[in-house]
Amino acid sequence: MSTQSVIAVKQPPVQHLHSMESQWNLNDAHTCSAKQPPVHRMFSVISDDCASTSDARSSCTTQFSTIKTELIRSSSMTKILPFELQKCSTTDFNPGRSFSHVSQTDLSDPILSSSSTFCTSLYSSLSTNSKCRETGALPFLPHPRKLEQQHSSAGQSPNSSLLLAADPSNSGHGDAEHSDDLKDFLNLSGDASGSGFHEGISNCMDFNEQMEFQFLSEQLGIAITDNEEIPRLDDIYGRPQQPLALPLSSSSDQEDGRDAGSPVKVQLSSSSSSGAAGCNKTRMRWTLELHERFVEALKKLGGPEKATPKGVLKLMKVEGLTIYHVKSHLQKYRLAKYIPEKKEEKKPSSEDKKAQSTADGIDPAKKKSLQMAEALRMQIEVQKQLHEQLEVQRELQLRIEEHARYLQLILEQQKVRKCPSSMKSSMEGESSGSKPKEKTEMRAETPSAPSPKRKFPDIDIEHNQQTDN
Amino acid sequence: MKFGKDFRNHLEGTLPDWKDKYLAYKALKKLIKTLPPDADHPAPPPPPPAPAAAGFGYGDDVALGNWFARILDVELHKLNDFYMEREEWYVIRLQVLKERIERVKAKKNDAFTSKIEFTEEMLEIRRDFVLIHGEMILLQTYSSLNFAGLVKILKKYDKRTGGLLSLPFTQRARHEPFFTTEPLTRLVRECEANLELLFPVEEEVLESGSSSKLQPHNNVSTHGPGQSCDLETAKVYQSTLAAMKAIEGLKKASSTYNALSLARFFHGEDGEACSGAITSESSLLDSMTDSQVEDADKDDKEVQSKEKTAAETKHNAEAGRRGG
Numbered sequence: 005m006s007t008q009s010v011i012a013v014k015q016p017p018v019q020h021l022h023s024m025e026s027q028w029n030l031n032d033a034h035t036c037s038a039k040q041p042p043v044h045r046m047f048s049v050i051s052d053d054c055a056s057t058s059d060a061r062s063s064c065t066t067q068f069s070t071i072k073t074e075l076i077r078s079s080s081m082t083k084i085l086p087f088e089l090q091k092c093s094t095t096d097f098n099p100g101r102s103f104s105h106v107s108q109t110d111l112s113d114p115i116l117s118s119s120s121t122f123c124t125s126l127y128s129s130l131s132t133n134s135k136c137r138e139t140g141a142l143p144f145l146p147h148p149r150k151l152e153q154q155h156s157s158a159g160q161s162p163n164s165s166l167l168l169a170a171d172p173s174n175s176g177h178g179d180a181e182h183s184d185d186l187k188d189f190l191n192l193s194g195d196a197s198g199s200g201f202h203e204g205i206s207n208c209m210d211f212n213e214q215m216e217f218q219f220l221s222e223q224l225g226i227a228i229t230d231n232e233e234i235p236r237l238d239d240i241y242g243r244p245q246q247p248l249a250l251p252l253s254s255s256s257d258q259e260d261g262r263d264a265g266s267p268v269k270v271q272l273s274s275s276s277s278s279g280a281a282g283c284n285k286t287r288m289r290w291t292l293e294l295h296e297r298f299v300e301a302l303k304k305l306g307g308p309e310k311a312t313p314k315g316v317l318k319l320m321k322v323e324g325l326t327i328y329h330v331k332s333h334l335q336k337y338r339l340a341k342y343i344p345e346k347k348e349e350k351k352p353s354s355e356d357k358k359a360q361s362t363a364d365g366i367d368p369a370k371k372k373s374l375q376m377a378e379a380l381r382m383q384i385e386v387q388k389q390l391h392e393q394l395e396v397q398r399e400l401q402l403r404i405e406e407h408a409r410y411l412q413l414i415l416e417q418q419k420v421r422k423c424p425s426s427m428k429s430s431m432e433g434e435s436s437g438s439k440p441k442e443k444t445e446m447r448a449e450t451p452s453a454p455s456p457k458r459k460f461p462d463i464d465i466e467h468n469q470q471t472d473n
Numbered sequence: 474m475k476f477g478k479d480f481r482n483h484l485e486g487t488l489p490d491w492k493d494k495y496l497a498y499k500a501l502k503k504l505i506k507t508l509p510p511d512a513d514h515p516a517p518p519p520p521p522p523a524p525a526a527a528g529f530g531y532g533d534d535v536a537l538g539n540w541f542a543r544i545l546d547v548e549l550h551k552l553n554d555f556y557m558e559r560e561e562w563y564v565i566r567l568q569v570l571k572e573r574i575e576r577v578k579a580k581k582n583d584a585f586t587s588k589i590e591f592t593e594e595m596l597e598i599r600r601d602f603v604l605i606h607g608e609m610i611l612l613q614t615y616s617s618l619n620f621a622g623l624v625k626i627l628k629k630y631d632k633r634t635g636g637l638l639s640l641p642f643t644q645r646a647r648h649e650p651f652f653t654t655e656p657l658t659r660l661v662r663e664c665e666a667n668l669e670l671l672f673p674v675e676e677e678v679l680e681s682g683s684s685s686k687l688q689p690h691n692n693v694s695t696h697g698p699g700q701s702c703d704l705e706t707a708k709v710y711q712s713t714l715a716a717m718k719a720i721e722g723l724k725k726a727s728s729t730y731n732a733l734s735l736a737r738f739f740h741g742e743d744g745e746a747c748s749g750a751i752t753s754e755s756s757l758l759d760s761m762t763d764s765q766v767e768d769a770d771k772d773d774k775e776v777q778s779k780e781k782t783a784a785e786t787k788h789n790a791e792a793g794r795r796g797g
Contacts, residue, residue: 224497224500224501224504224544224547224548287553287554287557287558287650288557288561289557289560289561289650289656290557290560290561290564290565291564291656292564292568292656292659292660292663295564295565295568296568299568333561333565336561336562336565337565337569340562340565340566340569341569369589373592373593373596376596376600376703377596377599377672379706380596380599380600380603380706381672383603383607383706383709383710383713384603384606384607384665384668386710386713386714386717387603387606387607387610387713388665389717390610390614390713390716390717390720391610391613391661393717393720393721393724394610394613394614394617394720395658396724397617397720397723397724398613398616398617398654400724401617401620401621401624402647405624405643405644405647408639408640408643409640409644412640
């Protein structure tokens with residue numbers, strides 16, 4: 005089902021878009037045709053993602069929900085939203101389809117200011133996927149090179165100037181100095197895109213630096229380098245935003261302004277969409293209890309060799325646990341069992357050796373084992389020592405962070421008071437999310453409890469302990 | 474500066490398989506260096522800014538922040554993945570090991586097994602316990618060092634770009650699996666309890682009293698070089714020593730870091746904000762909170778000075794380097 009719809013989307017992109025438009029009651033054929041290459045590419049990216057996520061539905065849907073939250077923030081998008089949500093709920097077990105829907109609404113709606121950011125946020129999560137599946141992407145990307153060329157002829161040249169004119173508000177600090185680089189910088193920074201930004205940066209750099217970037221990108225596992233230098237799939241994925249932003253640029257700056265009001269939130273939401281939920285199914289945290297349950301289930305099913313993941317999963321009855329979790333855990337368990345057993349099997353041979361050595365006399369063997377015991381005892385002592393230090397260190401780390409947060413809250417209060425009218429709104433925006441609650445807590449605390457005094461002595465104590473060590 | 478070196482040294486000294494599982498500290502640092510520096514929000518850019526951006530002027534910061542947060546997220550994901558994978562492995566290993574003890578104990582009563590065989594097997598179990606224990610401690614080191622590295626990177630980023638990423642991101646990171654080490658600590662405790670139960674210290678000391686005590690630590694690596702098991706323990710041991718050094722360095726650094734961060738908060742760019750607020754505002758609530766801030770400020774200084782003296786007494790050499 006999912007693949008079917010994706011293929012349908014991919015092959016006749018223009019027609020499909022038109023039909024989509026009529027479906028959504030959005031009509032802008034002009035932009036549609038102008039966007040043809042990127043749309044195509046966008047879809048191919050998505051279809052790649054479908055392939056990669058079709059086995060990880062849960063992660064797909066979580067990803068989705070974060071994208072939705074981003075959507076919610078932009079008011080202009082709200083008219084689409086209900087229907088968006090509906091789609092999600094109906095296609096819950098069909099990530100591929102729901103993905104293509106998102107992109108369609110998104111692409112076929114050039115009026116909306118938020119769509120460019122939405123695109124990029126969608127893209128950002130996709131790009132992390134594509135990174136993991138670069139090879140998997142190939143079947144869905146029949147002509148990556150050609151696409152790129154198309155793009156550069158269609159999009160590249162007018163891009164910078166157009167955007168510069170239409171999108172000036174995106175420029176932040178440091179623009180006055182390098183107005184030349186600014187062009188690249190600007191059109192990319194406007195759409196809040198990850199790799200787009202990189203391209204902007206890397207355009208400003210000489211070859212050496214770009215090589216270094218390549219190295220960095222390898223280390224960080226992220227596409228940073230410029231397309232012209234080293235064409236990579238990731239970069240191709242990175243491209244669609246530029247032409248997309250083109251027709252949208254007139255209104256996209258407003259979106260940025262709105263974004264600026266709540267930077268913290270943006271960061272947090274985008275991070276959860278691209279990071280953990282991104283490319284693979286979320287890993288299960290196996291606690292002792294969970295493992296005990298697992299072992300129990302194994303016993304009931306006749307041991308680790310006989311038991312099947314499916315059976316174990318049924319017996320365990322743990323919410324959120326999937327067959328993949330059980331499978332990999334069972335694999336590890338078998339491996340762990342296998343190691344000592346192998347040693348035990350090996351035993352007799354070493355026993356023979358022992359028998360020989362006993363002929364020489366028991367002493368050397370015994371002495372050796374004693375020495376080893378001694379060494380092990382020492383080793384564990386050192387390890388325990390490190391453990392203690394780590395506990396102290398961790399405590400300190402947590403305290404410092406808590407402290408920093410506390411100070412930040414004070415500072416925010418100060419700022420709010422200093423210029424209540426102008427700053428207040430931005431501060432409120434910044435601290436949207438979990439913070440306002442804490443803020444009010446702090447305020448409630450301030451008149452009575454001298455919280456700083458309560459906190460600082462603790463740190464002192466920590467330090468004394470440390471120095472005692 | 475110091476941390477980067479410690480971090481690198483630790484990577485050199487730790488288990489080879491773990492090396493590339495750590496935070497890509499160096500790469501991130503380099504990346505930050507390539508970012509355009511914060512130019513203190515210069516005069517309006519050539520084209521007249523749109524009203525929305527004029528109000529905030531953070532369009533770039535947001536984009537940049539999002540982008541950087543995304544990169545860090547990939548890193549976080551990597552850390553979590555490795556951490557949880559290891560944790561899972563230790564949960565299994567520990568349980569299997571406990572089962573093995575039961576088996577060996579049962580065998581003890583068996584007529585077939587000799588005493589030598591039994592002691593040897595117990596020794597092996599013991600070695601495995603020590604090995605797992607050591608690796609778990611190393612995983613805790615992994616957690617601590619990576620968190621510290623992340624905090625440093627975020628600070629660097631904020632400093633370079635004038636962004637505000639550090640605080641929210643750190644707050645989030647501290648709840649990530651790789652930094653919630655309680656389950657692992659429980660495992661460590663259990664491991665230690667098992668060891669103590671199986672191999673009581675007193676008995677050991679008495680028994681080994683005859684053999685020359687106070688062997689240098691290095692002996693661990695020289696013992697039984699032919700056996701692969703000892704090679705493994707030796708590796709863990711060496712890594713433990715490397716980790717010890719890194720944590721020591723972290724401790725020293727964090728005391729200075731703490732003082733510095735306080736100084737930056739109160740005497741840096743926001744210093745005038747505090748004093749301005751005190752004089753210009755006079756409502757009851759304000760004056761109260763203001764005096765509190767002053768308190769906090771005072772306390773800060775106390776803490777700083779205390780830290781300084783503490784640090785100086787311990788590491789005289791270190792104290793001079795407090796500038797960076």
